[in-house]
Amino acid sequence: MSGVPESAPVPPGVDPTTPSPARIYDYVLGGTHNFPVDREAAERIRAQSPDLADAAWVNRGFHQRAARWMAAEQGIGQFIDIGSGLPTQSNTHGVVQKVIPRARVAYVDNDPMVLAYAGELLSDDGTTAVINADLRNVDAVLDDLALRALIDFERPAGLLMTAVLHFVADDAGPWGLVRRYAGALAPGSYLALSHVTYEGLPPRLVEEGVSVYTQARGVHPRSRKQIERFFAGLQVAPPYPGAEPAITHIGVWGADAPELADSDGSHWWFGGVARRP
Numbered sequence: 611m612s613g614v615p616e617s618a619p620v621p622p623g624v625d626p627t628t629p630s631p632a633r634i635y636d637y638v639l640g641g642t643h644n645f646p647v648d649r650e651a652a653e654r655i656r657a658q659s660p661d662l663a664d665a666a667w668v669n670r671g672f673h674q675r676a677a678r679w680m681a682a683e684q685g686i687g688q689f690i691d692i693g694s695g696l697p698t699q700s701n702t703h704g705v706v707q708k709v710i711p712r713a714r715v716a717y718v719d720n721d722p723m724v725l726a727y728a729g730e731l732l733s734d735d736g737t738t739a740v741i742n743a744d745l746r747n748v749d750a751v752l753d754d755l756a757l758r759a760l761i762d763f764e765r766p767a768g769l770l771m772t773a774v775l776h777f778v779a780d781d782a783g784p785w786g787l788v789r790r791y792a793g794a795l796a797p798g799s800y801l802a803l804s805h806v807t808y809e810g811l812p813p814r815l816v817e818e819g820v821s822v823y824t825q826a827r828g829v830h831p832r833s834r835k836q837i838e839r840f841f842a843g844l845q846v847a848p849p850y851p852g853a854e855p856a857i858t859h860i861g862v863w864g865a866d867a868p869e870l871a872d873s874d875g876s877h878w879w880f881g882g883v884a885r886r887p
C-alpha cells in the first residue's frame with residue numbers, strides 16, 4: 611500500500627521527515643495518509659513486534675464496537691472522538707450513523723495531518739466537525755465553537771479516547787484530564803478508553819518496541835491498575851453479556867466469541883466502556 615504521492619504538496623504544519631503516531635497507525639491499518647518516514651518507523655516496530663497489525667486492528671475494532679454499542683444499546687446520538695486519528699475505513703460517524711442516521715461526531719486531534727485530510731471525515735450534512743487541538747488543553751477542546759455547535763452538554767454523549775492516552779506523560783496528569791472531560795458531560799454519558807500496556811508482554815519486546823516508537827513521539831505504556839484508574843468514579847460496563855463489569859484486554863470487548871478474540875495483539879491493550887453516573 612503506498613502513501614501520500616511524492617508529487618502531492620505537504621500540508622501546512624506537517625513535517626514529512628519525522629514519523630507521527632497518526633500516520634504510523636494509518637499505515638499499519640493499510641491507509642494512504644503517510645510518508646516514507648512513517649512506513650520505515652512502522653516496519654522497524656514490526657521487526658521487533660510482529661503482532662503490530664493485529665494490535666492496531668484489535669484497537670480499531672474495539673473503537674468501532676464501543677461506539678456502535680453506545681448508539682445501538684444506549685441511544686447515544688452525539689460523540690466526541692479525542693485522538694481520532696486520520697480518516698480510515700469506517701470512521702466513527704460512518705459507524706454510529708448506521709444506527710442513528712443524524713448522530714453527530716466531533717473529531718479532535720492535534721496532528722495537522724488530520725486537519726489536512728479532514729474532508730474525508732466531514733459528512734455532507736453538517737453532522738461532523740474536525741477540531742485541531744491538543745487534548746491536554748481541556749478548555750480549548752470543550753470551548754471550541756465547532757464542537758459546541760454539535761454537542762449538547764445537557765444530554766448524554768459518547769466520549770471516545772481510544773489509543774491516545776499513552777501519548778500523554780504522567781506529568782501532564784492524564785487521569786485528571788479524563789476526569790475533566792467525563793465530568794463535563796451529562797449524566798448517562800459513556801466513556802470508551804483503550805490504552806497500551808506493558809503487562810504480560812515480554813520485557814524485551816516492550817523495551818525495543820517502545821524505543822523505536824518513541825522516536826516518533828513519547829509513548830507511555832501503563833499497568834492494568836493505572837489504566838483502571840482512568841475509570842475512577844464511573845460505572846464500568848460488562849465487556850460482553852454474562853461477564854462481570856471489568857477492564858479487559860480489548861479484543862474481548864463486545865466480541866461474539868470472546869475466547870477467540872483474545873489474540874496476542876489484544877494483549878497489547880487494556881480498556882473498557884463506562885457510564886458517567
Ligand SMILES: C[S@@+](CC[C@H](N)C(=O)[O-])C[C@H]1O[C@@H](n2cnc3c(N)ncnc32)[C@H](O)[C@@H]1O
Pocket residue numbers: 631632635669670673692693694695696718719720721724743744745746771772773774777778
Ligand atoms: C494510534 S492513533 C488512535 C486513533 C483512534 N483513536 C483509534 O483508536 O483508532 C492516536 C491518535 O492520537 C493523536 N494524539 C496523540 N496525542 C494527542 C494529544 N495530546 N491531543 C490530541 N490528539 C493526540 C495522534 O495524533 C493520533 O491521531
